Amino acid sequence: ALIRAYRIRGHLIANLDPLGLMERKFLDELHPSDHGFKKEDYNKKIYLREYMDRKYATINEILLFLRKTYCSTIGAEHMHISDPIEKKWFRERMEKKENQLHFTDNGKKAILNKLVQAEGFEKFLAVKFIGTKRFGIDGGESLIPALEQIIKRGGQLGVKEVKIGMPHRGRLNVLANLLQKTYKRILNEFIGEHYSSAKDSTGDVKYHLGASSNRDFDGNLVHISLTENPSHLEAVDPVVLGQTRAKQFFHQDKKRQKVVPILIHGDAAFAGQGVVAECFAMSGVRGHSTGGTIHIIVNNQIGFTTSPRFARSSPYPSDIAKMVEAPILHVNGDDPEAVVHCARIAVEFRQKFNRDIVVDMICYRRFGHNEGDEPSFTQPIMYQKIKKHPSTLSVYAEKLIKEGTISEEEFIIMKTDFKNLLNEQFKTAKEYRPKIEWFEGVWSRYKPERGKDKRGITGVSIDKIRKIGEKITFIPQDFNVHPTIKKIYENKKKMFQTGKGFDWATAEQLAFATLLEEGYPVRLSGQDSGRGTFSQRHSVLRDQKNNNHYIPLNNISKKQKKFEVIDSLLSELAVLGFEYGYALSEPTTLVVWEAQYGDFANGAQVVIDQFVTSGERKWSRANGIVMLLPHGYEGQGPDHSSARLERFLQLCAQENIQVMNCTTPANYFHALRRQIHRDYRKPLIIMTPKSLLRHNICVSNIEDFSKENTIHRVLLDHADVGGYGLIKLKKDTEIRKVIMCSGKVYFDLIKAREKLKKNDVFFIRIEELYPFPVKTLAKHLKRFKKNTNFYWCQEEPQNMGAWNAARNYIEWTLDYIGSENPKVVYIGRNPAASPASGYQKKHLAQQEEIIEKVFKQ
Structure with missing residues (x-):
């Protein structure tokens, strides 16, 4: 029971918060006395059966093991998993070597190098572009080596492509230091000289843009792409999952091992946006499963200015993931090795079981919501701590220097070399001219051109x-x-x-x-x-x-x-x-x-x-x-x-x-x-x-x-075409009204005309409302440009439907053909707040009123 208690609840007393703001109350159930053990029993050997990977241990040995494993800078939640095989795998993966990954010196230097890049890039931007929004990763730099580990280990496990979705915070850093989008190009975007070869592109802010690249890790080539997204948090999540599914289809990846989605979230958005729950709900269903997503929460412990206790009703932002029994790893963002270790476990679990997993990296946001924001207005205590708190890079570099992995001189050289690289890139950034990259590969045949309107052979x-x-x-x-x-x-x-x-x-x-x-x-x-x-x-x-x-x-x-x-x-x-x-x-x-x-x-x-x-x-x-x-x-x-x-x-x-x-x-x-x-x-x-x-x-x-036919943007009256047994219409010069419409209302009008025997009313259907078929409509309206009145008829209220969009196009067309009556008159329901009536009698009365207006003299 004591061992089980630590496996279930140990995360609650783990050292997860770099700032020490999270409350860590010791729980009685984690104390041996709560399970009937007395102090004099602590050094007695106990037979453990299959509960741990050892046959005998004392209470003190058990406690030391459990606290190292479940209460250090990593806290795990996996006991809610109902599948015994998954649960056992996760438990063994956590308890192997007391949940400590022993990095080589080269491995530690690689992590340090990524932190140098992450922090150095943000500081460089802050100096060169003072006050400019960049939504930096400051405080969450461990994300960069964690992503690097997922790609590297994923490549070893057969991953060929990774699709990433993330919000704006930290995006520029991911683009530069993971996808290797050139620093020059990003600096060019900051300077404001960004040129696109797409003439009509409106562009977007730099921290919404995407990119793709190929990375080689130990001979394993992995294609990485970051999907563009809006500021609407989490909206990109299902888009990335759809891209992943399509790529799996393209690669004939039926086992869903070659293409892996990674979604990066903020803590407030992960708990607050309903689309997150919808994506979890899709994760295991036919037609929408992608074989598991690796979720990383960059847990800043704040949402703009909102504290966690007001941003959710659960202890952790990650609790929503329990709806699909996803395992959750909480980790202290100031322990980069622990973060990288969790990233490794995450990709291994995903590849082994094809299921979602969450890494909740608890960190902080060093500055405000954006670089021009003052966070101490609303979080004074938190930001007093942050101002005094050393950066993740400083903490980790000090650790490596103390243990002799690197010298202080080596560390200074690493930082200086990177800064020099950025300065070199900055010198030529203004003249940089990027090329449009998205119409390549499978998209090379589909580059859009303005005014291009080929219908293709559809018959x-x-x-x-x-x-x-x-x-x-x-x-x-x-x-x-x-x-x-x-x-x-x-x-x-x-x-x-x-x-x-x-x-x-x-x-x-x-x-x-x-x-x-x-x-x-x-x-x-x-x-x-x-x-x-x-x-x-x-x-x-x-x-x-x-x-x-x-x-x-x-x-x-x-x-x-x-x-x-x-x-x-x-x-x-x-x-x-x-x-x-x-x-x-x-x-x-x-x-x-x-x-x-x-x-x-x-x-x-x-x-x-x-x-x-x-x-x-x-x-x-x-x-x-x-x-x-x-x-x-x-x-x-x-x-x-x-x-x-x-x-x-x-x-x-x-x-x-x-x-x-x-x-x-x-x-x-x-x-x-x-x-x-x-x-x-x-x-x-x-x-x-x-x-x-x-x-x-x-x-x-x-x-x-058939091949002799194609799409028609405008369709004429059935009675004009003939062959339908409808009323014979008068000559064009004797047509009193031309009624333009779109959709079902046309058939109501035909039926009414047959009943009323009105042969001086002509109907034209606009089949494609955008792009509006002005030229085609002009060709048909020429027949009626003398002595005819023109109307637009619709079922929808006047403030809805196609009226407000179609009117200008139609009047421009009438003016173009030289019509004696260049105005178009509206026939339809009156403006309304609600689209339609809920009363059948009222609906029928409104329909009758429309018909009456169409055919009245």
Whole structure:
């Protein structure tokens, strides 16, 4: 019981805090008397059975061993692990040599050298750029040799690539001293002379930027990359995990041993940001597991100005990791050898068990939140101690000098040489011209160019469509499919046989299938994506007798690529971040994230704002992710009607994203295929239908998918095209109203026009709302530039939907073609705080009012 008590609670009295601020109350259960031992028994030998790696020991020997192992500058939490093999491994790893790693002299000098670089770099920046924000690592310098150890030991254990995500604090130091981004380049960014070869890049602050490099450790080459991130703490975590998963796919790393993610956190953010818990929740699930993440908390014991007792409700910031039974190593940041030792254990555990592990490095922040901040306003006692406290480098150098590992002269030379190196780099930093690096390797084919608008070949031969149709509608005879699904697949088969009536789900299935057959993987992720929220997709069939799975899209041909469909955990933020990260690393994969309802996409607003819509302009990082957002007003209330189309359109500029509201299955088909067949990558946001999934007019014919066809940014009235049995419209010169719209409302308008027999109202659908198809629209509106009034109709309230974005484009177009009526009039719901009414009667009344306004004289 005494041994177990130390294994469970020893960390509570460990020497973890360099400043001595953490309370270390001695616990009764850690005293022998609490377990029935008397002082006269302390020197008696006790038979220990299998409890320790020795058969006999006295109480004094046991206490000395346990305190060295669990109460020194390392405190371990591993007894919450339920797997006995993992627990035993960790216990033995901790208790081996009393948890002390005996470094060689060369090993100690290597640690010292990294500390010289870490501290020297921060001091150099502080002198050369007084008051400039750099969010230095000052006080947490042991992070640098710890990361070095993870990469080195990881390389020995088969790691080929490491993906790192971290916040701004210490980032410049990691870039310079781990990834070996040249000091000259970083100094150039401080001088403010940073040039990017991307003409329209807005750039970002230097402590948000990423980099990548190859490092050779003892003949083991490891590629290291640090992902760009915003100031939104922890938002980068799922992005890094998605990148890791994609790289594992690229390396065919099924055992997840070659590519390893490292996430570096602050103590306040790790405990406070919910996305951390979401990432832990993803860590063991199919489709999102990366085989374990190494987490390092740079525990400054403060969050901006907030003390730990106000920043969380748990003793440690790391306690959230216990939800997945991750082992936790608490370590004193002023003991670099202990920190490096923990880093080594962390990478070994991760490689052995493919699970998450946390290193909680307790340190301090020598200056304020940034270099211009005065921390003693809010933490006077802490900062009185910090001012008197020697740096980690000073503490460790003194230790090595005392034990004779190095001389004082050697230490001075190390510091002087490094300072001279920085001064040399500084001399030429202003003239330095960096090159854009992200469009290399697999991205070399996808470099964006302004005004580049090639659609790519998205059509497929009818013969191939029919052949693929046979494969994706085939169900094995011995597979006991649900009767309803069997009927759905029989209907699909008829579509391919007759070439008529292709619905939305079948068009999507065909788009995926043709890409897979052409050699492009497809990854679809979202809540209920396998079946589809509206029971429309059924991409994964289940045998009703034995629950076996059959995926038609993975049974097209032997040479096809893999279709991966994931029913994700109930999260938007982490899952979208993950899929964005996946697409960031895999330009040849169609990566699709689907919201259960578009309304819930705003749960991932941070990823949408900081990555999806602005990542390319800030960081020159292209991305081809597709977001499917079910959208449309059917009387389902304020939370099941709107994907907040207006917000996406508000974010549109500089050709950053594509926003579509398709009204035909064929257009959706071409939009998906265009994502892959274009020679550049842009995020695609599609407002997808709900009621239209089974609408009798919202269908396409086989020729619409053929090589003779392509995507249409503007679609004309069904009655104008003909062949649908609709009312015959008047001549163009007699058309009284041209109603422009987008999405489902079009079908409501068609239905009403048939009922009212109004043949002087013409409808035009804007399928792609950004980039807005001005030239195409102008071509179609020329027909009506005389004697016609122009309107924009939408279901959404006036302050929502596409109105505010589309109006200027339309009026500019009308002016361009010389229209007699150059203004466009709004028809739709009045401005509202909530997207939709929760009352069915009110919803129907509002819909009727819209229809009435459209057709009134």
